[in-house]
Amino acid sequence: MTTERLFDIANLIALLGWIVLAFAPLARARLVLAARVIGVTLALAYAGLLITSLAGGGTEGGGFTSLEGVTALFSRPEAVLVGWVHYLAFDLWVGAWAMEDAGKRGVPHWAMAPVLFLTLMAGPIGLLVYLAARAGLSRSHRTA
Template sequence: MTADRLFDVANLFALLGWIALAFAPLARDRLVLVARVIGVALALTYAGLLIGSIVGGGMSEGGGFTSLAGVAALFSRPEAVLVGWVHYLAFDLWVGAWAIEDAGRRGVPHWAMVPVLFLTLMAGPIGLLVYLAVRAGLSRTQRPA
């Protein structure tokens, strides 16, 4: 499968996971499980791509994690960008699934989670921070006086 095709397939599967999370109130446990299974599939894909890149000699000349220039060199090839992209897809989806599951346990209303899901999809760490703030705010308002 070409890198372009794999990019399209990974995006499609990740989108299915996000759709499942968006409809979580209908069947939270099952839909979170669907998102997690997709997250694991993406993580396995990431592992395969990363190992294939390392074993196949696909590392870029001068690439490494000890400098910004080294990281830029690592991502100078489309195949390396694909590895990084699948990494983001897997982790962001996993964080979204955790947040939905945690919100359900804590009684956070799903309407409050919709922007969290969007932000986690588009800018993972910001979505996580917003969820933690929402959760903390609701915890304070729900404590007995």
């Protein structure tokens, strides 16, 4: 299967997980679990892609100790795919955690829509926005 096809499949799988999370308030426990299963599926795909990439040999000058080395590592489409699936798996897992945590803390679902979008598009920013929303909107922080 081509790298481009694997990229398309990974994106579709991740998108399914995000759609599931968007509907989480309808059946939070089951839908968060479904998103986590999808996240684990992506993590397994990541492991397989990483092993395959490593078995194919390293990239000359590649490494994690310098920006130049990391750039060299990601100079091949196969390596970019591995990195992309890494992002997809982690961001989805963070989104599932935030959705579950929001339910426990009473953060309203309307506040989660931008969190989910930002976590999908810019993972750490989505996490920061969730933590801020959680601090400001959770039941435990409201005064009666």
